């Protein structure tokens with residue numbers, strides 16, 4: 680067989696194989712799609728990162744690595760478009776960086792060599808919330824879109840407001856939360872009067888304080904307050920024993936004063 684002819688045969692076989700495999704793929708493709716896990720999030724489809732005020736967060740972003748570390752732009756798209764970090768020619772460039780993020784955003788330098796261009800934001804403010812884009816330069820191709828929610832939470836505080844013969848009224852306070860949480864109060868036995876719609880007080884532009892009252896049966900021994908932030912999944916629970924009926928708190932106070940003197 681001449682080399683020329685062998686070549687023809689080879690290319691013919693190759694073509695046949697290609698046609699066959701394409702045909703197979705085509706026939707089976709519906710099954711192929713069915714058996715695949717649901718499509719990966721296209722950039723931005725609902726990726727959310729939540730973090731707490733004052734804390735640090737890492738917004739994940741990775742890229743396949745070329746021969747060198749790429750130029751990276753992190754920006755916030757909403758509520759206002761601004762550059763959060765610009766990394767060019769192996770250094771951070773500051774001219775375009777928003778004042779709000781000064782000293783607070785970094786790439787993780789030890790990770791760059793692996794194509795990990797995640798952004799670290801420290802000393803988080805509630806106003807840092809928004810949609811962030813991770814881009815590769817040149818071309819500004821968007822590699823990742825993420826929504827950051829910064830929440831504020833505090834330990835709920837429980838206190839007894841009043842004792843009466845038939846019941847004890849307690850109040851739970853969730854001070855300076857953001858986003859607004861739900862507040863639930865319950866005792867270890869029945870509720871007498873679910874007096875309270877929650878009362879909301881806007882502390883400042885950043886956070887809300889919520890208080891709620893509940894009147895429980897006098898025999899209640901324990902009360903629990905549960906504060907739940909739906910958007911971030913944060914839950915804080917405080918429990919308190921109820922000392923007893925009307926006369927007891929004062930007695931206890933006297934006892935503890937006596938105790939101090941003994």
Ligand SMILES: *[C@@H]1O[C@H](CO)[C@@H](O)[C@H](O)[C@H]1NC(C)=O
Nearest residue numbers: 737739741787790795796797
């Ligand atoms: C990127 O670096 C951060 C910080 O070290 C780490 O938490 C994260 O898992 C890394 N991501 C990848 C994909 O390696």
Ligand SMILES: *[C@@H]1O[C@H](CO)[C@@H](O)[C@H](O)[C@H]1NC(C)=O
Nearest residue numbers: 840850875877878890891892
């Ligand atoms: C709870 O009860 C106290 C005393 O009756 C009242 O002053 C306060 O406004 C009530 N708070 C709420 C949240 O309803």
